[in-house]
Amino acid sequence: MRVLIAILVFIGAGVYWFILDGSTPKNADYEFPLAQMRGLIDAGDGPLPTALNVEIISTDEAPLLAAHAGLHFEPFHLATTSFQVKGDNGDIIIGGALDVGLFDINKQNKAAAFSNDAFNRMIAGMTASHKTLVTHEHIDHIGGIVRAPDPAALAPHLMLSASQIGAMASLAVNGELAAAYKTLQPADLSSPRLVAPGVAVAPTPGHTPGSQVLLVRLNSGQEYLLIGDLVWAMKNVEKAWGRPRLLQYIFFDDREDRAEVQRQVRALHDLSVAEPSLILLPSHDKDWIDGLVAADKLGENFQ
Numbered sequence: 001m002r003v004l005i006a007i008l009v010f011i012g013a014g015v016y017w018f019i020l021d022g023s024t025p026k027n028a029d030y031e032f033p034l035a036q037m038r039g040l041i042d043a044g045d046g047p048l049p050t051a052l053n054v055e056i057i058s059t060d061e062a063p064l065l066a067a068h069a070g071l072h073f074e075p076f077h078l079a080t081t082s083f084q085v086k087g088d089n090g091d092i093i094i095g096g097a098l099d100v101g102l103f104d105i106n107k108q109n110k111a112a113a114f115s116n117d118a119f120n121r122m123i124a125g126m127t128a129s130h131k132t133l134v135t136h137e138h139i140d141h142i143g144g145i146v147r148a149p150d151p152a153a154l155a156p157h158l159m160l161s162a163s164q165i166g167a168m169a170s171l172a173v174n175g176e177l178a179a180a181y182k183t184l185q186p187a188d189l190s191s192p193r194l195v196a197p198g199v200a201v202a203p204t205p206g207h208t209p210g211s212q213v214l215l216v217r218l219n220s221g222q223e224y225l226l227i228g229d230l231v232w233a234m235k236n237v238e239k240a241w242g243r244p245r246l247l248q249y250i251f252f253d254d255r256e257d258r259a260e261v262q263r264q265v266r267a268l269h270d271l272s273v274a275e276p277s278l279i280l281l282p283s284h285d286k287d288w289i290d291g292l293v294a295a296d297k298l299g300e301n302f303q
């Protein structure tokens, strides 16, 4: 009997540890360098951008518990996305999503869908952009860049860090990176910097070594913080509650720095309370993004 109880306790502890626990430290001292990013935007010259638009490249569905630890079996609607900041001296594109080949390998659900039209608009937007960046170097954020139809046309527009560039070869068809990408010069994104009027970027390693957030301020005064995959669902921010540990062992080839990400999730929660008018923009929460489009806070499709 004691052995049985010991086994049950052991299993229970495992379930808790791997699936149920998403807790974040209460007194996390993590701080996003927002003041510094705002200072860079304040000091920049040139007119602020006029609009922020989104392309939804693909949609999929998974149980919410994949994004938000706990017994949440209701569906989480997820999207891969790319964002376009409309500027006077050309647009800034943030996020390269993935191509249909990588999508097919990675889809979770029968109802998953890929939009060729959206992908083509994203590629056209990136190729015409002033600069194209990514929030981090995972397959669903940089895969579309790696597998773009004309790498030579896109390469001059890319603004990627060394760790982001380093992840590209593993996503190339047959592992063979396009010639135009082999000579990419890494951008120094190791400290906050201004990308264009109204757009600042700052490193936030944790989810991946090359993870970063971008602050966008439109000429309306509305600000957005693009947070990539620090969380997948806005519910993570609302509840200050992270992903299940189990995911680290299934999804991520290189495990994320969970302790750091949990501190960031707590900081995002605190930020959302302190600054309710700042719009947080995760890459994958389709319902949240749809809500922003419906509220005219995000433009639908690249223009």
Ligand SMILES: [Zn+2]
Binding pocket: 138, 140, 141, 229, 283, 284
């Ligand atoms: Zn992602």
